[in-house]
Amino acid sequence: MVRVSVIGAKGRMGSHVVDAVKGADDMELALTLDAGDDLTAVSPANTDVAVEFTVPSVSLDNVLALIGQGVDVVVGTTGWTEEKLAKVREALSAAPHDDQAVFIAPNFAISAVLADHFATVAARYFESAEVIELHHPTKVDAPSGTAFHTAQGIAVARRAAGLGPVPDATETDGGSRGQVVDGIHVHAVRLRGLNAHEEILFGNAGEQLTIRADSFDRTSFMPGVLLAVRKLAEGGHAGLTIGLDRFLDL
Numbered sequence: 001m002v003r004v005s006v007i008g009a010k011g012r013m014g015s016h017v018v019d020a021v022k023g024a025d026d027m028e029l030a031l032t033l034d035a036g037d038d039l040t041a042v043s044p045a046n047t048d049v050a051v052e053f054t055v056p057s058v059s060l061d062n063v064l065a066l067i068g069q070g071v072d073v074v075v076g077t078t079g080w081t082e083e084k085l086a087k088v089r090e091a092l093s094a095a096p097h098d099d100q101a102v103f104i105a106p107n108f109a110i111s112a113v114l115a116d117h118f119a120t121v122a123a124r125y126f127e128s129a130e131v132i133e134l135h136h137p138t139k140v141d142a143p144s145g146t147a148f149h150t151a152q153g154i155a156v157a158r159r160a161a162g163l164g165p166v167p168d169a170t171e172t173d174g175g176s177r178g179q180v181v182d183g184i185h186v187h188a189v190r191l192r193g194l195n196a197h198e199e200i201l202f203g204n205a206g207e208q209l210t211i212r213a214d215s216f217d218r219t220s221f222m223p224g225v226l227l228a229v230r231k232l233a234e235g236g237h238a239g240l241t242i243g244l245d246r247f248l249d250l
């Protein structure tokens with residue numbers, strides 16, 4: 001049995017993870033912690049894998065603390081920058097065990113992971129590309145971690161194909177053109193009734209491709225979370241791994 005502790009267990013995602021772990025035949029729920037709880041309670045004596053879904057402002061500190069405790073960590077919290085990732089890699093290089101693993105995914109839903117993947121495939125064939133993410137109005141960060149990751153993937157693919165900047169004649173902009181991530185405009189919608197959605201728009205003269213992923217319910221993220229837990233528990237993923245695509249045969 002894989003012993004799983006959940007950090008952020010009272011949150012929207014954390015509470016779903018608690019239920020998913022309880023419902024998995026090969027896992028048992030170890031500790032459930034939330035704001036104010038002491039992470040040093042999590043250790044190899046009680047936990048094989050910790051799952052972290054909290055808020056971007058605290059996630060790095062939590063992950064560093066869990067590495068120090070010697071447990072593998074699956075992270076779903078957003079807000080990861082290159083600087084933060086470098087701190088995780090540094091902590092892992094000084095970790096208690098050589099084979100210690102941290103896995104971070106901007107999105108655990110198969111629809112979103114595939115949309116992201118298809119976008120990187122499509123990117124080199126189109127002159128224009130923009131990303132629109134649409135979420136519930138209780139989300140604290142914008143743009144979504146997924147949209148940020150998608151835009152970066154498109155930008156890398158465009159550069160590799162020798163494409164220049166996206167065409168855009170805008171001269172006056174009060175913010176309507178969204179946030180520019182690596183040259184790709186990303187727009188964030190917050191609307192009651194939505195959960196987590198992303199549209200990736202590609203355009204050429206006279207044609208358009210739209211790739212859209214919809215997570216209507218947080219249960220959509222749970223198979224991906226459990227897959228990541230199983231992958232870390234079986235070993236062979238030492239260090240920092242980013243993106244569920246790494247565990248799918250894409």
Ligand SMILES: NC(=O)C1=CN([C@@H]2O[C@H](COP(=O)(O)OP(=O)(O)OC[C@H]3O[C@@H](n4cnc5c(N)ncnc54)[C@H](O)[C@@H]3O)[C@@H](O)[C@H]2O)C=CC1
Pocket residue numbers: 007008009010011012013014033034035036037053054055056058062075076077078079105106107108109141145221
């Ligand atoms: N990777 C993925 O597939 C997904 C990622 N997310 C991301 O997961 C994160 C959490 O989202 P939600 O669950 O909707 O947020 P939420 O606000 O419902 O839950 C966050 C939880 O973390 C707790 N918390 C705050 N500080 C803490 C600390 N220092 N230690 C332990 N717990 C602490 C809060 O009390 C709360 O219970 C966000 O960054 C969100 O973007 C959300 C959905 C899917």
Ligand SMILES: O=C(O)C1=N[C@H](C(=O)O)C[C@H](O)C1
Pocket residue numbers: 078106107135139140143144145146147195196197
């Ligand atoms: O806060 C959310 O809800 C979500 N957060 C993640 C993100 O920012 O990409 C994943 C998904 O979009 C839901």
